[in-house]
Amino acid sequence: GAGVSQSPSNKVTEKGKDVELRCDPISGHTALYWYRQSLGQGLEFLIYFQGNSAPDKSGLPSDRFSAERTGGSVSTLTIQRTxxxxxxxxxxxxxxxxxLTLQYFGPGTRLLVL
Amino acid sequence: DQQVKQNSPSLSVQEGRISILNCDYTNSMFDYFLWYKKYPAEGPTFLISISSIKDKNEDGRFTVFLNKSAKHLSLHIVPSQPGDSAVYFCAARSRGGQFYFGTGTSLTVIP
Known part of the structure; x- marks a missing residue:
């Protein structure tokens, strides 16, 4: 497809389990951003990649959160011990x-931790 | 601490009238501002932007105004249409390349 895709679209997990969220950016886009939107909150910046490197990891809420990007394309956001x-x-x-370029958003992954 | 604020969580406007969505920011070093529109169960989509060197940008029914001295941004939609009903996010870009978003304003255009 031509747009940003994310998988899974929905994820329900039990407290304490690890989850992996995947993002496939638009081909050729060198910058990739992760955000989260909690109920009643604005979009919270988590991390961004320029190529495979993440110049700024300060937005990650805790050390349970990590992200990687390989080959300058697909990125995975991992949350441990949810x-x-x-x-x-x-x-x-x-x-x-x-x-000065625009960001194209994926549809998001809805995570529910029970 | 929220660097971009949208203090009105919701707004209702009659079809055909003007919708004005407001946004305030704290960082005078932001160099680029954007408005995004978001429908339920979809990711935000870009609507309109403005560079910090300008004070107005117009695109069809949408106009964004930037008041740097007041650190205030507004989006005007005129005339408003029912299809404009969505959540609107204001965003600002720092020199480091990060984007900061407001909490959004839910616009309802009443037919």
Whole structure:
């Protein structure tokens, strides 16, 4: 497809389990962003990649969160030992670069931690 | 701490009238501002943007105004249409390339 895709679209997990969320950016987009939107909250920046490197990891809420990007394309956001407060919609976006360009968002992964 | 704020969580407007969505920011070093529109169960889609060197940008029914001295951004939609009903997010970009989003304003356009 031509857009950003994310999988799974929905994930229900038990507290304490690990989850992996995947993002496939638009082909050729070098920048990739992860955000989350919790109920009643705005979009919270988590991390962004320029190529395979993540210059800024300060947005990750805790050390249970990690992200990687391989081959300058697909990215995986991993949440270890999930907690109920991790329940949110996790959105991925990509852009041609971090300069004056637009971000294209995926549909998000809805995570529910029971 | 929220660097981009949308203080009105919701707004209702009659069809054909003007919708004005407001956004305030705290960081004077933001260099680019955007508005996104989001329908339920979809990711946000880009609507309109403005560089910090400008004070107005217009695209059809949508106009964004930037008041740098007040650190205030607004989106005007005129005339408003029922299909404009959505959540609107204001976003600002830092020089480091990060984007900061407001909490959104839910617009309802009443037919």
């Amino acid at each position: 907690q109920q407060e991790d329940s949110a919609v996790y959105l991925c976006a990509s852009s041609l670069g971090t300069s």
